[in-house]
Amino acid sequence: MxxxxxxxxxxxxxxxxxxxxxxxxxxxxxxxxxDLFYTPSEIVNGKPDGSKPEVGQRLRIGGMVVEGSVKRDPKSLKVSFKLKDRGPQVTVTYDGILPDLFREGQGIVAQGVLKDATTVEAFEVLAKHDENYMPPEIAEAMDKNHQPMTYSQQQTQGEAQ
Missing domain, CATH: 1.20.5 (Single alpha-helices involved in coiled-coils or other helix-helix interfaces)
Incomplete structure (x- = not known):
């Protein structure tokens, strides 16, 4: 050559x-x-295909904040609350300022790291926009796993709030 x-x-x-x-x-x-998306039921029980998140894995979790579960540390910005999706509950801890729309009974999506089988340490918390909005991932997961509410049930729930 x-x-x-x-x-x-x-x-x-x-x-x-x-x-x-x-x-x-x-x-x-x-x-x-x-970041993979999970519901509280999927974190505890695993996805239908058998996959389950590992401790230390980054993930996104979405669900409804359980009434009476929000606990704030009076000396810092630390807060912990429970999330559910009509099944098991998962505890989310967060150190920071929560969105203005965050409150008990509302849908949220949190991004963070799985600390143990039922605890997620979040580094970002996002709240839903208004009464009728639900993040697409949560709506899809709830539709797959559960019967959707009828219009009259939604109206009754809205009047109760």
């Missing part, structure tokens, strides 16, 4: 190796930032 072809081959191989390493690093970074 003449020197000119050898040099071209070396350059092409170096470029392909650089592209391969770059793609590998991007895929690794994307896999580290993936």
């Amino acid at each position: 003449n020197p000119r072809r050898k040099k071209r081959l070396t350059i092409v191989l170096a470029i392909l190796l650089g592209i391969g390493i770059s793609v590998g690093l991007m895929l690794y970074a994307l896999s580290q930032n993936m």
Whole structure:
């Protein structure tokens, strides 16, 4: 092989190796930032396909804040509350300012890390927009697992609040 072809081959191989390493690093970074969505029932019992989140895994959890479960630390911004979706309850701890729309009985989505089988340490809490809004993930999970409320049940619940 003449020197000119050898040099071209070396350059092409170096470029392909650089592209391969770059793609590998991007895929690794994307896999580290993936947050999977779970409901409280799925964290406790596992998803229908048998997968269950592991302790230390980043995840998103959505559900309704249980009435009377919000506990605030008077000396800091720490707060803990329970979430449910008509099944088991999961405790969420959060250190920060909660959204203005956050209150008991409302739907929320929290992003955080699973600390143990029923505790999530959140680094972000998002509250729903208004009475009629429910995050799509929560609505889909509740529809899959449970019978949806009829219009008259929704009206009765709205009047009770």
